[in-house]
Amino acid sequence: MDSLEPVRRVEIIDRLRAAYPGSAKELCALKFESPFQLLIATILSAQCTDERVNAATPKLFQEFPTPQDMSLANREDLESLIYSTGFYKNKAKNIIDMTNVLVSEYGGRVPDTMEELSGLPGVGRKTANVVLSVAFSKPGLPVDTHVLRLSLRLGLTKEKDPVKVERDLMSWMPEAEAGGFSLRLILHGRQVCSARKPKCDQCVLEDLCPSSTLA
DNA sequence: ATCCCGAGGG
DNA sequence: CCCTCTGGAT
Numbered sequence: 001m002d003s004l005e006p007v008r009r010v011e012i013i014d015r016l017r018a019a020y021p022g023s024a025k026e027l028c029a030l031k032f033e034s035p036f037q038l039l040i041a042t043i044l045s046a047q048c049t050d051e052r053v054n055a056a057t058p059k060l061f062q063e064f065p066t067p068q069d070m071s072l073a074n075r076e077d078l079e080s081l082i083y084s085t086g087f088y089k090n091k092a093k094n095i096i097d098m099t100n101v102l103v104s105e106y107g108g109r110v111p112d113t114m115e116e117l118s119g120l121p122g123v124g125r126k127t128a129n130v131v132l133s134v135a136f137s138k139p140g141l142p143v144d145t146h147v148l149r150l151s152l153r154l155g156l157t158k159e160k161d162p163v164k165v166e167r168d169l170m171s172w173m174p175e176a177e178a179g180g181f182s183l184r185l186i187l188h189g190r191q192v193c194s195a196r197k198p199k200c201d202q203c204v205l206e207d208l209c210p211s212s213t214l215a
Numbered sequence: 216a217t218c219c220c221g222a223g224g225g
Numbered sequence: 226c227c228c229t230c231t232g233g234a235t
Contacts, residue, residue, distance in 0.1 A: 029220080046221040052233070053220095086231040090222080124222045144220040162221095186220055195218070 006172070008208055012154060013177055015204045016184040024179035027187065028134045030054065035110040035135035036102075037061055040070070042130045043094060043122055048085045056085055067108045071099035094122025112136045125163060133179025141166050141178040146189030153193065153211040 002008075020027060029050040032038035037057070044053045060081045064070040070078075078092045085091065098121045102108055110131065111117055117128035126142050133140035141147075143162040151157045157168040173181065192199050200206050200213045 042220075043222095045219085047219055047231075049219050049234080084232060086219090086233075087221085087229095088231070090230055094222080122222065126221060130220070142220065145218085146220070182220085190219095 009156070009172060012156075012205055012208055013174075013181060015208075016181065016188060019204050020184040020187050022180075024134045024137070024183055027180060027183035028130075031057060032135070033061075035112075035131060036067055038135045039098075039110055039117075039123070039127070039131050040095060042127045043098070044082055044085045044091060046087060046091070048087075052085055056082055067099040067102040067110075070095060071103050091122070097121035098123060110135070112138065114140075125166070129166070129179075129182075133182070137179075139170075139175035139178050140182075141170055141173065142182045143169075144182075144186065145195075146186045146193075147182050149195060150185045150189050150193050153198070153209060154205065155210045 028038075030038060030041040030045060031054045032041050040060070041053050041057055044056065063077070063081065064073055073096060075092055075096065078095065079088050082088050082091055082095075101120055102110065106116070112132065114125075114128050114132065117123055117131055118125055126144060129140035129142040131140075132138040133142065143151075143166045148160070148162055148165055151165055151169065152160070157165045159165045159168055169181075170178065188203075188205075189195075192203050198211075198213070200209070203209065203212070206212050206214060
C-alpha cells in the first residue's frame with residue numbers, strides 16, 4: 001500500500017464533492033417526502049431508471065399514502081401502478097409483504113437500522129443503505145453497479161462483490177461522507193465514467209485514476 | 216444487444 | 226456462485 005494512497009482518497013472525495021455539491025438528500029434523484037416513500041421508490045428502482053420510478057410514484061403514493069394502505073392493496077392494482085418499472089410481480093409482492101411487516105412489527109414506521117431494514121422482505125443491503133444515508137442521514141454506502149464499476153476503475157477496491165466493496169470503502173471512508181460519496185459516484189458514472197465509453201478527457205479525477213485512457 | 220441506484224432462491 | 230425476474234431507453 002502506497003503511503004500516498006490516503007491522500008489520493010481524500011482528493012477523490014474532495015473533487016467529487018466540488019463537482020457534485022449538496023447533501024445526500026439533495027443529490028438523490030428519487031422523489032420522496034418521507035422515509036417510507038424513499039423505501040418504496042428505492043425498491044422500485046431495481047434495474048430501472050430513476051426517471052421512470054419518479055413517473056410512477058406520484059400516483060402510487062396518492063392511491064396508497066401509508067404503509068397500512070399499501071399493505072391492504074389489491075395485488076393487481078399495485079402491479080398495474082408499478083408495471084413500467086419492471087420486475088413488477090416481484091416488486092408488488094415484496095411491497096405488500098414488506099408493508100405488512102412495517103405494520104405488524106414496526107407500528108407502521110420505517111426502522112432506521114441496517115439489521116431491521118435489511119430484514120424486511122424485498123429489502124437488501126443496497127436499499128437499506130439508501131434509506132439509512134438519504135432518509136435518516138446515517139452512515140451508509142449503497143453499492144450499485146456504478147459505485148462498483150467506478151471503485152474498481154479508481155483502484156479503490158479489488159473486490160467484485162458489492163458487500164466486500166462496501167466494507168473496503170467504509171474501512172477508510174469518513175462516516176459522514178459515505179452517503180454523499182455513493183450518490184456522487186453514481187452521478188459521475190452516468191455523466192462521465194460510463195460503462196461503455198468513459199469520457200476520461202472530461203473527468204475531474206483523470207490524473208488520480210489508474211484506469212485513465214489518456215496519455 | 217446492452218444498460219438501468221437489486222433481491223431472493225437454488 | 227448461479228439463475229430468475231421485467232419494461233423501457235438507447
